[in-house]
Amino acid sequence: xxxxxxxxxxxxxxxxxxxxxxxxxxxxxxxxxxxxxxxxxxxxxxxxxxxxxxxxxxxxxxxxxxxxxxxxxxxxxxxxxxxxxxxxxxxxxxxxxxxxxxxxxxxxxxxxxxxxxxxxxxxxxxxxxxxxxxxxxxxxxxxxxxxxxxxxxxxxxxxxxxxxxxxxxxxxxxxxxxxxxxxxxxxxxxxxxxxxxxxxxxxxxxxxxxxxxxxxxxxxxxxxxxxxxxxxxxxxxxxxxxxxxxxxxxxxxxxxxxxxxxxxxxxxxxxxxxxxxxxxxxxxxxxxxxxxxxxxxxxxxxxxxxxxxxxxxxxxxxxxxxxxxxxxxxxxxxxxxxxxxxxxxxxxxxxxxxxxxxxxxxxxxxxxxxxxxxxx
Amino acid sequence: xxxxxxxxxxxxxxxxxxxxxxxxxxxxxxxxxxxxxxxxxxxxxxxxxxxxxxxxxxxxxxxxxxxxxxxxxxxxxxxxxxxxxxxxxxxxxxxxxxxxxxxxxxxxxxxxxxxxxxxxxxxxxxxxxxxxxxxxxxxxxxxxxxxxxxxxxxxxxxxxxxxxxxxxxxxxxxxxxxxxxxxxxxxxxxxxxxxxxxxxxxxxxxxxxxxxxxxxxxxxxxxxxxxxxxxxxxxxxxxxxxxxxxxxxxxxxxxxxxxxxxxxxxxxxxxxxxxxxxxxxxxxxxxxxxxxxxxxxxxxxxxxxxxxxxxxxxx
Numbered sequence: 107x108x109x110x111x112x113x114x115x116x117x118x119x120x121x122x123x124x125x126x127x128x129x130x131x132x133x134x135x136x137x138x139x140x141x142x143x144x145x146x147x148x149x150x151x152x153x154x155x156x157x158x159x160x161x162x163x164x165x166x167x168x169x170x171x172x173x174x175x176x177x178x179x180x181x182x183x184x185x186x187x188x189x190x191x192x193x194x195x196x197x198x199x200x201x202x203x204x205x206x207x208x209x210x211x212x213x214x215x216x217x218x219x220x221x222x223x224x225x226x227x228x229x230x231x232x233x234x235x236x237x238x239x240x241x242x243x244x245x246x247x248x249x250x251x252x253x254x255x256x257x258x259x260x261x262x263x264x265x266x267x268x269x270x271x272x273x274x275x276x277x278x279x280x281x282x283x284x285x286x287x288x289x290x291x292x293x294x295x296x297x298x299x300x301x302x303x304x305x306x307x308x309x310x311x312x313x314x315x316x317x318x319x320x321x322x323x324x325x326x327x328x329x330x331x332x333x334x335x336x337x338x339x340x341x342x343x344x345x346x347x348x349x350x351x352x353x354x355x356x357x358x359x360x361x362x363x364x365x366x367x368x369x370x371x372x373x374x375x376x377x378x379x380x381x382x383x384x385x386x387x388x389x390x391x392x393x394x395x396x397x398x399x400x401x402x403x404x405x406x407x408x409x410x411x412x413x414x415x416x417x418x419x420x421x422x423x424x425x426x427x428x429x430x431x432x433x434x435x436x437x438x439x440x441x442x443x444x445x446x447x448x449x450x451x452x453x454x455x456x457x458x459x460x461x462x463x464x465x466x467x468x469x470x471x472x473x474x475x476x477x478x479x480x481x482x
Numbered sequence: 483x484x485x486x487x488x489x490x491x492x493x494x495x496x497x498x499x500x501x502x503x504x505x506x507x508x509x510x511x512x513x514x515x516x517x518x519x520x521x522x523x524x525x526x527x528x529x530x531x532x533x534x535x536x537x538x539x540x541x542x543x544x545x546x547x548x549x550x551x552x553x554x555x556x557x558x559x560x561x562x563x564x565x566x567x568x569x570x571x572x573x574x575x576x577x578x579x580x581x582x583x584x585x586x587x588x589x590x591x592x593x594x595x596x597x598x599x600x601x602x603x604x605x606x607x608x609x610x611x612x613x614x615x616x617x618x619x620x621x622x623x624x625x626x627x628x629x630x631x632x633x634x635x636x637x638x639x640x641x642x643x644x645x646x647x648x649x650x651x652x653x654x655x656x657x658x659x660x661x662x663x664x665x666x667x668x669x670x671x672x673x674x675x676x677x678x679x680x681x682x683x684x685x686x687x688x689x690x691x692x693x694x695x696x697x698x699x700x701x702x703x704x705x706x707x708x709x710x711x712x713x714x715x716x717x718x719x720x721x722x723x724x725x726x727x728x729x730x731x732x733x734x735x736x737x738x739x740x741x742x743x744x745x746x747x748x749x750x751x752x753x754x755x756x757x758x759x760x761x762x763x764x765x766x767x768x769x770x771x772x773x774x775x776x777x778x779x780x781x782x783x784x785x786x787x788x789x790x791x792x793x794x795x796x797x
Binding site (some may be wrong): 239267269271272301303466467470471474476477478479480481482 | 494496497520523524666667669694697705710712718720
């Protein structure tokens with residue numbers, strides 16, 4: 107039992123009126139080495155920690171401290187980890203998922219927000235935070251009329267000090283608006299460019315209204331990228347205009363869309379950043395992931411049989427707390443094609459802040475900046 | 483290049499400009515030549531710099547002149563590119579060797595710091611650092627040979643494509659009292675300074691430089707970053723510099739680029755480059771060279787062999 111729990115129990119027994127003061131002295135969950143202690147205060151029949159860590163029991167019960175409405179659970183969380191979670195509070199037979207009232211840290215995503223626990227030694231990387239010294243890039247609104255996907259808006263990030271007399275590399279980010287909202291992509295780009303860790307680049311932030319279909323190894327989407335979006339961008343902006351200056355990036359289904367588009371159109375995009383790709387395959391039997399995964403599995407199986415050499419340099423990342431096997435097993439296959447593959451595993455899950463925290467490594471792998479040569 | 487008698491090195495100027503104070507302290511009242519070729523295609527965007535110096539700057543426009551040379555003299559351009567390719571290849575090989583040497587030096591220095599009384603380790607550590615120094619010296623010799631060969635083979639200063647610009651530059655330099663050299667891309671900057679042989683054209687006058695400008699004017703250009711996104715962050719000797727002054731390895735933006743609170747890294751860098759001292763050139767710092775010795779403004783620090791930082795003037 108941790109020191110905190112001892113003290114909580116003691117105080118609940120001897121000075122119950124003073125428990126709130128003790129809670130107020132701590133930031134929850136309380137981290138003591140690898141022990142992370144969650145506390146909930148409130149009437150309930152059961153309280154559980156819901157954390158989505160692949161491989162662990164996903165709803166772990168908190169234990170009531172006898173004679174109180176305090177509930178607690180200590181888990182082992184390796185150093186440097188990030189864990190998103192909610193508390194499942196059950197009362198009168200009714201279960202509801204709530205953010206941890208004692209934890210101020212939230213991680214947002216398109217579905218709302220989760221509480222987030224930081225393991226010992228974890229802090230959001232400073233390059234993800236706004237830096238007043240970094241020159242600010244600009245987001246420009248666009249739309250495109252696609253024969254394949256219909257009319258849709260997108261945004262383009264232009265780096266600070268953008269000028270038309272220079273040629274820029276192009277990065278196309280799937281779920282780009284989500285990358286900006288939930289992974290701080292614009293701030294990260296501003297910071298990394300300012301710090302010379304990546305060169306100034308143009309980033310197309312595309313967003314699909316139906317990503318689970320369009321990003322699921324859909325040929326229409328690949329054709330949209332190659333035959334419509336890139337030509338429009340290369341016409342509109344001063345871009346390098348060669349495979350070596352074109353990159354695709356995506357997370358989850360966005361990673362599938364990226365690798366699939368590169369595979370369907372080899373040597374068009376030399377650079378790929380694939381984060382927590384949903385590269386589900388079946389060597390035997392059914393995938394049991396539901397019908398939305400059918401086209402993904404069909405294509406990944408096909409890709410595994412004949413990967414070819416669609417690109418040149420890849421950054422592949424995955425959380426250790428998600429279904430790592432699909433990405434981990436893909437790496438030797440990708441390396442076997444002769445492509446340069448940088449693979450990174452992090453103690454985190456399938457979420458936007460994991461993808462945010464890997465952006466420095468991923469972007470600088472694809473686009474090494476002039477860090478060593480420029481001193482302004 | 484024989485050292486000049488008046489060189490001032492400043493910290494980065496973007497957020498805390500002190501250039502005007504330095505120029506005033508030098509007693510410069512007339513026009514000032516500016517080199518902003520390190521800014522590459524933004525070379526001409528020097529309005530802030532000019533305003534800061536009261537509108538009395540003349541930009542030597544070396545970037546623009548080099549583009550003109552490239553357009554007029556494709557033969558020289560080919561030779562120029564071949565030199566850069568050769569230098570790049572030599573540098574890649576140097577980095578390969580450096581990685582191993584530095585790993586060894588760092589590990590032995592770690593052991594030395596754990597037990598400074600173990601003479602056996604002390605000798606090995608000194609030997610490992612000496613091996614890095616020898617590799618740096620060898621690399622410097624190789625890059626110097628590439629330059630010498632290029633100059634010998636192509637004689638750029640004698641070619642009309644370059645000579646016409648040199649005449650114009652020389653005329654400008656006769657009209658000014660001071661030269662300031664801004665930062666930016668250090669390889670481009672030193673290339674352009676060399677292409678036009680700027681310091682061979684310049685009468686005796688003070689030179690004020692900052693960031694990559696201060697690095698380009700040194701005897702050797704040392705690139706550095708302790709925590710790059712990839713790699714171990716080994717400082718690299720890039721190539722020979724202009725050699726306008728002696729005895730200092732300038733480290734602009736040191737607080738951001740170096741782990742100055744890591745005694746091992748500080749110690750290793752100080753020992754690797756001695757007898758030159760590694761100067762922390764952060765904003766508001768200043769170093770003055772009078773042709774023989776250095777004087778640092780209060781607050782201008784150097785890396786010490788004990789792993790700490792000390793005022794330059796305390797040396």
